Amino acid sequence: MKKNSKIFIAGHRGLVGSAIVRALREKGYENLIVRTRQELDLADQRAVSDFFKQEKPEYVFLAAAKVGGILFNQRYQADFLYENLITATNVINSAFVHDTKKLLFLGSSCIYPKMAPQPIKEESLLSGPLEPTNEGYAIAKIACLKLCEKYSQQYGRDFISVMPTNLYGPGDNFHPEHSHVIPGMMRRFHEAKMKGATSVTTWGTGTPRREFLHVDDLAAALLVVMDSYTGQDIINVGTGEDVTLRQLSETMREIVGFDGEIEFDTSKPDGMMRKVLDVSKVNALGWRPTYSLVDGLRATYSWALANGIFSDTPSTQGKQSAAV
């Protein structure tokens, strides 16, 4: 990408899209094109095609998607499959028709089989059955990464796909029901602190291991991949390191400053025992994450406080416990 290249960031108000915009601006890219959903509904094929015909972006970061926590993914599988399929195929096909030089599609580590060997290598794609609770989302992502691959194979187009691990950071969704693990847990600990609760209860045994990447590290990786990778293979992006959910909740307690107990509700399911990506391919391109989990969580908590994400009024009610 040149500093004056025309770059379209689809989904620029989301967690990932906003981090990409920050990273591009920091590096001096100024010719950025963004559209809100009200200005351009990516589910509208005609509107997307007209937009590409008019704007002719040279580079596209495709970070628009319907994203949600485990409960929403499970409950609304048809919506997750349909909306993710239609929005991404509209963008990818228009980029093809209107000669976009390079497109980077954001997939997810959910595309890998439930029983894939850990750490998960890119080669595990389509090697076994998917996790049923997010099958709709995963199938849409797999179809779209394959569409990029096929445009590359059949027409020699530079359309590539990146599979990030679990992300967190400024701009995350802190909704009490729709959020991912980190923002949901941060909210619960914060609310427990403000209420003066004596304990916070987390689901499961606390022993499953998960990997988390700060979204600004992801954005830096996407710029490296956009600039230095061409090929039909998908690329994982993560830290390559995992922590137990017990370690995560203890770290969160310390950062938020909650001084109560953490209880584990072992009657609730644990889910997969381990999920961590093999990141040797992206590391070979010269990228490494810069945030430790502690620093990343601390920065995210400060951002959430500064941006009024939580209510900061201490409760005058008596002590009680809160569930994570």
Ligand SMILES: NC(=O)c1ccc[n+]([C@@H]2O[C@H](COP(=O)([O-])OP(=O)(O)OC[C@H]3O[C@@H](n4cnc5c(N)ncnc54)[C@H](OP(=O)(O)O)[C@@H]3O)[C@@H](O)[C@H]2O)c1
């Ligand atoms: N968050 C994670 O932990 C994670 C992990 C791995 C991969 N990813 C991938 O990274 C990508 C971005 O995720 P994210 O976490 O940044 O999601 P997000 O915060 O929910 O942002 C998604 C953005 O897409 C926009 N969008 C969705 N449908 C649209 C439509 N029909 N027309 C126009 N805009 C539309 C949304 O607009 P509105 O604001 O109007 O809704 C939102 O700004 C996704 O492909 C996701 O699969 C995310």
